[in-house]
Amino acid sequence: MITNKTLxxxxxxxxxxAVSGNEIKISKILQNYYREYTDEIVYDNLGSVYGVKKSKKQNAPKVMISSHMDEVGFIVKDFTKNGLIKVLSLGPACKQGLLGQRVRVMTNDGEEYKGTIVAKSNNDKDKVLDADKILIDIGASSREDFSSLGIKLGDSIVIDGSFEVLATGKRIMSKAWNSRYGCVLGIEILEALKDVELDVDLYVGCTVQHEVGLRGSQTATNLISPDLAIVLDCLTADDISGDSDAVGKLGEGVLINFYDKSMMPNRALLNHLMTTCKNNGISHQFYYSMSDGDGGWIHKLLRGCPTLNACICARNVENNSSIIDVNDYLGAREAVTKVIKSLNTEMIEMFKTENR
Known part of the structure; x- marks a missing residue:
């Protein structure tokens, strides 16, 4: 059962x-939670942030639990004479259905204005719009209006997507599940482990600039130098057709992600997640992806470290109306928390020597 606190x-x-390159607003919120549950906070110089829960054991191995905090969106590229905004896209914005979508524009001072995506002409209304050629109307009628509103080149824009618990209470729709799922889960893992003595130094946090090239994962890994890493992300569900062979089904549990194009997971660590799920009756499903993620950099930087994806799937994953299943989230939370509790120096060394 999901609680109102979690919701x-x-x-x-x-x-x-919090689009790529301007994640400071969510970073400040995350830091407030991390201060409540950890001993210190560490940062890289791009903006990635981690709360650190220290072990009482000397020379404890470092375990990195990582998500990303940025979301797909746009930045202001230019203004037209008649008061419209031109944009640059940040990340893989879905081109289908852009026309008429409501947007939120945020200034550097945090002021927000609402608007909508418009077509250049009536002939464009039946076309799939190129994300970098859309125009946004916020009610301005001239370039001067933007100056008076404090809107400048480079300011952030997202397609609006409210948070809605859907009819049965089993599924939730919102913008930015990729990967605010991981941001939420990281906080709740820290809360669950607040009074638990661990055999590892636990680093839980989020990277920046994921959607424009997995940049924060590189600098954050260099900062922490982890001995083991678990990546929390929201991946594509492919279950719309109802095909029993579909990869990634809502409600079928945490993903046992055995492949993506940027990382082959540590097999022993993957098996440990699977065994943890089986032994505790946690729903899980096998999954593979042709995309990439932060784990692709984390596992191979410095000397490398055993790395695992502990993800859930979502419909409309890069969209402002993404849908996740409550039970998938709860299962992932339980599975990752139990895996962390089980870790010690000997087990991590076993994972490291898996391929020797």
Missing amino acids: ELMRELTQVI
Whole structure:
């Protein structure tokens, strides 16, 4: 059963505007939670942030639990004489159905204005719009209006997507589930482990600039130098057709992600996640992806470290109306928390020597 506390945390973190390169607003929120549950906070110089829960054991191995905090969106590229905004896309914005979508524009001072995506002409209304050629109308009628509103080149824009618990209570729709799922889960893992003595130094946090090239994962890994890493992300569900062979089904549990194009997971660590799920009756499903993720950099930087994806799937994953299943989230939370509790120096060394 999901609690109102978890739902409110989900609502808070999904509704923040934080596109790549301007994640400071959600970073400040994350830092407030990390201060409540950890011993210190560490940062890289791009903006990635991690709360650190220290072990009482000397020379404890470092375990990195990582998500990303940025979301797909746009930045202001230019203004037209008649008061429209031109944009540059940040990340793989879905081109289908852009026309008429409502947007939120955020200034550098945090002021927000609402608007909508418009077509250049009536002939464009039946076309799939190129994300970098859309225009946004916020009610301005001239270039001068933007100056008076404090809107400048480079300001952030997202397609609006409210947080909604859907009819049965089993599924939740919102913008930015990729990967505010991981932001929420990281906080709740820290809360669950607040009074638990671990055999590892636990680093839980989020990277920046994921959607424009997995940049924060590189600098954050260099900062922490982890001995083991678990990546939390929201991946594509492919279950719309109802095909029993579909890869990634809502409600079927945490993903046992045995392949993506940027990382082959540590097999022993993957098996440990699977065994943990089986032994505790946690729903899980096998999954592979032709996309890439932060784990692709984390596992191979420095000397490399055993790395695992502990993800859930979503419909409309890069969209402002993404849908996740409550039970998938709860299962992932239980599975990752139990895996972390089980870790010690000997087990991590076993994972490291898996391929020797």
